Ligand SMILES: *[C@@H]1O[C@H](CO)[C@@H](O)[C@H](O)[C@H]1NC(C)=O
Ligand SMILES: *[C@@H]1O[C@H](CO)[C@@H](O)[C@H](O)[C@H]1NC(C)=O
């Protein structure tokens with residue numbers, strides 16, 4: 001079978017047409033290697049990286065406009081075909097054809113990812129009349145800037161008024177909070193398989209054995225393309241018991257990166273095993289967040305009106321039962337609606353857990369309906385308003401740093417944070433697998449809030465880690481953040497983990513405090529002092545043996561990441577660029 005001829009024609013014309021255009025646009029392409037770029041985005045980005053591919057068409061690369069045009073054309077063609085009774089098999093075949101002519105992934109990976117998503121795409125195209133290439137490309141290629149017009153535009157109602165005056169800290173009584181994130185438990189993890197398997201996830205029981213010791217997946221995990229076996233998770237949970245803390249914040253991602261081969265059943269099994277471990281190890285409350293990997297297929301969270309096999313409802317039903325230590329009556333409605341909830345953890349401290357996986361540009365369902373999924377932002381504004389009236393302080397927990405969200409969602413979220421900036425003492429995130437901070441700015445470029453990223457247990461080119469925060473017992477500000485880790489190379493050699501405190505944020509950077517204004521000052525110091533940014537880079541990877549040398553572009557990326565919480569809102573990033581440029585002139 002060959003791809004449909006209209007489709008093939010369109011693509012060929014475009015490829016031939018663009019062969020002469022060798023303008024590589026460097027803007028924005030050294031993006032975080034931290035977040036894995038999804039298949040469909042890589043299909044388009046491949047063009048921009050001047051890579052040879054085996055289609056016989058030679059080297060092709062394109063600038064942003066050409067990439068967006070190609071995306072529009074390809075997507076419009078696919079929609080046209082789908083509306084004209086193309087079969088599911090044909091659809092899968094055509095996308096697979098792309099995946100393979102561009103050498104994006106091995107055939108089984110392409111096939112798996114596409115097959116898992118094909119029903120959802122078909123449903124969306126058949127049931128949502130107002131979609132076209134412009135709309136879809138604006139979403140999937142948001143990070144390179146493919147918007148045309150206002151495809152995604154809405155606002156939510158935010159209670160009028162200003163945030164309360166920031167309460168004075170107690171300064172004496174403190175307690176700790178433990179932050180775990182991105183466990184990525186891989187039940188198929190197998191020691192001594194090859195590290196270099198050519199698939200997105202290695203060390204699998206159905207992959208090749210290593211030829212020699214340096215090629216072998218380690219006992220605890222492996223620095224690249226590897227998740228973790230259960231004994232590594234248990235070792236961490238056991239280790240964290242050596243600390244005193246009041247709560248555990250778990251910011252999501254239990255399921256492995258074998259994304260081409262997930263199922264509701266296998267995800268349920270992994271989620272159950274991990275949550276059982278939490279129950280086994282922790283007597284203190286655990287506040288869990290859903291990660292994008294908990295869904296099947298990965299990243300895809302359906303709107304609440306979708307029923308049946310395409311719905312994410314199985315996950316919400318399941319976690320309501322499994323998160324059994326939460327006060328069921330209080331959390332039931334919102335968990336069943338969309339996997340989010342709020343709990344008063346102690347007098348004066350409210351915890352708000354979001355399922356912000358819905359906002360991710362990798363969530364297909366935003367093409368179908370992007371308006372405040374699950375009414376979650378509207379709910380957030382109401383919860384914060386009530387907290388403000390009751391003189392409570394709030395910690396917000398979510399999985400995805402908002403820079404990876406659909407812009408309009410991130411914008412509305414930022415507006416809510418601005419309105420309640422002194423009620424929200426801190427935010428906690430995961431997903432990037434990096435030990436980092438996310439500073440939120442108001443319209444006047446003043447730092448107003450901060451998100452602490454927990455890093456990850458899964459190595460992903462870093463050493464595994466967890467974090468421990470010191471919290472003021474009266475106003476619930478973060479007073480310090482410690483990162484605990486171990487040398488993965490050594491642990492694999494010795495078959496034994498030696499945990500160590502890597503650093504205290506306050507000590508390492510010589511800080512007076514960790515309020516948003518302090519962190520803003522730190523970022524500006526980092527921009528003008530390489531000692532600091534190199535330190536940050538080393539902590540970002542938890543002092544890993546994996547090469548993490550950071551050149552000028554990398555330093556600039558780290559700085560901008562810290563101050564960008566909304567794609568395209570670059571004011572502070574631009575200021576930092578200026579500071580760095582002035583260093584060299
Ligand atoms: C939505 O699309 C599917 C095809 O995937 C079709 O079976 C179904 O009837 C459609 N539903 C509505 C409400 O149009
Ligand atoms: C993996 O290889 C090491 C070193 O050869 C060996 O000690 C270990 O038992 C092997 N593990 C498994 C599960 O085969």
Ligand SMILES: *[C@@H]1O[C@H](CO)[C@@H](O)[C@H](O)[C@H]1NC(C)=O
Pocket residue numbers: 211212213214215
């Ligand atoms: C180990 O095996 C890998 C993969 O086959 C190979 O690339 C590498 O050169 C080998 N290393 C040594 C030290 O033999």
Ligand SMILES: *[C@@H]1O[C@H](CO)[C@@H](O)[C@H](O)[C@H]1NC(C)=O
Pocket residue numbers: 235238239241242
């Ligand atoms: C659990 O942690 C304790 C220290 O808190 C340590 O002595 C013990 O060896 C650990 N057990 C395992 C199985 O890792």
Ligand SMILES: *[C@@H]1O[C@H](CO)[C@@H](O)[C@H](O)[C@H]1NC(C)=O
Pocket residue numbers: 305306307
């Ligand atoms: C899903 O089920 C609900 C309640 O049973 C119903 O109101 C809704 O219309 C259904 N949605 C679709 C798309 O069929």
Ligand SMILES: *[C@@H]1O[C@H](CO)[C@@H](O)[C@H](O)[C@H]1NC(C)=O
Pocket residue numbers: 415418443
């Ligand atoms: C921030 O600025 C934007 C654009 O200038 C404006 O639309 C928005 O309303 C402002 N937001 C707030 C909270 O003032």
Ligand SMILES: *[C@@H]1O[C@H](CO)[C@@H](O)[C@H](O)[C@H]1NC(C)=O
Pocket residue numbers: 487488489490493543544545
């Ligand atoms: C980690 O351990 C390995 C093996 O002992 C060693 O070579 C390496 O220098 C250590 N890394 C750091 C950062 O200490």
Ligand SMILES: *[C@@H]1O[C@H](CO)[C@@H](O)[C@H](O)[C@H]1NC(C)=O
Pocket residue numbers: 529530531532
């Ligand atoms: C950069 O910061 C370090 C650590 O505080 C300090 O020792 C050094 O003097 C600073 N360098 C410059 C050029 O300010």
Ligand SMILES: [Zn+2]
Pocket residue numbers: 182184253291431432433
């Ligand atoms: Zn993750």
Ligand SMILES: [Zn+2]
Pocket residue numbers: 253291292293399430431432
């Ligand atoms: Zn994630």
